[in-house]
Amino acid sequence: MIDFSTQYLGLKLSGPIVVSSTPLSESLDNLRRMEDAGAAAVVLHSLFEEQLALESRALDEDLSRGTDSFAESLDYLPDIYDYRMSHEYYLDHIRQAREAVKIPILGSLNGATPGGWVRFASDMEQAGASAIELNTYALATNKSQTSAEIEQQTIDLVSSVCNAVHVPVSVKLSRSFTSIPHLVARLEGAGARGVSLFNRFYQPDFDIEALEVRPTLHFSTPSELLSRLHWAAILYGNTNADIALTGGVHSAEDVLKSIMAGAGVAMMASALHIHGIEHIGRVLSDMRYWLEKREYTSLWETRGCLSRRSVPDKSPYDRGNYIKTLSSYSLRQTVAAF
Numbered sequence: 001m002i003d004f005s006t007q008y009l010g011l012k013l014s015g016p017i018v019v020s021s022t023p024l025s026e027s028l029d030n031l032r033r034m035e036d037a038g039a040a041a042v043v044l045h046s047l048f049e050e051q052l053a054l055e056s057r058a059l060d061e062d063l064s065r066g067t068d069s070f071a072e073s074l075d076y077l078p079d080i081y082d083y084r085m086s087h088e089y090y091l092d093h094i095r096q097a098r099e100a101v102k103i104p105i106l107g108s109l110n111g112a113t114p115g116g117w118v119r120f121a122s123d124m125e126q127a128g129a130s131a132i133e134l135n136t137y138a139l140a141t142n143k144s145q146t147s148a149e150i151e152q153q154t155i156d157l158v159s160s161v162c163n164a165v166h167v168p169v170s171v172k173l174s175r176s177f178t179s180i181p182h183l184v185a186r187l188e189g190a191g192a193r194g195v196s197l198f199n200r201f202y203q204p205d206f207d208i209e210a211l212e213v214r215p216t217l218h219f220s221t222p223s224e225l226l227s228r229l230h231w232a233a234i235l236y237g238n239t240n241a242d243i244a245l246t247g248g249v250h251s252a253e254d255v256l257k258s259i260m261a262g263a264g265v266a267m268m269a270s271a272l273h274i275h276g277i278e279h280i281g282r283v284l285s286d287m288r289y290w291l292e293k294r295e296y297t298s299l300w301e302t303r304g305c306l307s308r309r310s311v312p313d314k315s316p317y318d319r320g321n322y323i324k325t326l327s328s329y330s331l332r333q334t335v336a337a338f
Helices: 028-037 049-064 072-074 086-100 115-129 147-164 179-191 222-235 252-261 269-275 279-291 319-337
Strands: 006-008 011-015 017-019 041-043 105-111 131-136 169-173 195-197 204-207 212-214 244-245 264-266
Touching: 006 244, 017 279, 028 279, 072 179, 086 105, 086 115, 105 115, 115 131, 115 147, 131 147, 131 279, 147 169, 147 179, 169 179, 169 244, 179 222, 195 222, 222 244, 222 252, 222 264, 252 264, 252 279, 264 269, 264 279
Parallel strands: 017 041, 017 264, 041 105, 105 131, 131 169, 169 195, 195 244, 244 264
Antiparallel strands: 006 011, 204 212
């Protein structure tokens, strides 16, 4: 029997598949199905910095509206106990999820700037979250903003969240940073216990008939996993932070590659929307078959075996492979022409 157990953020997990942040986790029945299918943990859907800020302002406005003019207006103010906002429902959902399943439940905060709202991470912890995933999404649209400023903004944000909680914090990163190994080292210094590679940016599309810019959402494809494997393999052995791969994980082969690159877990979301929650069980079954056929006894035996520090030829991870790949392609094209 293959031992699938692994570790992530100091949590001992029964297997390598974690459900990434997705609306599917808003249903307690779905959470139970995820656990039954073999998910080792679930990252809940995200709460957004902007969402919390808007709700806070709305409550302040409702509580103060008219109080300078008429004392009677106090009778028209909303009852604070009835003013249940989405973050309160979110905390209730964490509590209910912890009662519904035995696997770890991770809260998810999506933001870009430090501020008072990060104290909500402590509320997540109190509600029963086993860890916090900080989903960072910062876009540079102002030419006066430097890359160093964006990186420092991320470090400050992570430090603020880590100081607010005792549970482990993971950072879901963008792949657009200039030096990911350097940034991960700084994140570790700021208190992060893990990193998730990478955040999928949702790019707007252009409607050329209506002359409008519209948001678009596409599920991930397995081809997106390549950049995640590349950076996990480079980071493995060069950081004490745990590594998760998210984006492009669809099959048993994808999960195995993720672990061999050095990740502790592989996260799924799009694959569950496409194939259903029970797809987790099929993937684990395929992994078991592959490992047993090659006489492995545990998944952990494969961890990091294809990382940069483990392979004898490191050129595939360096510039040399870039030159070799392009040259070999050009050579094939030339031979084919003859």
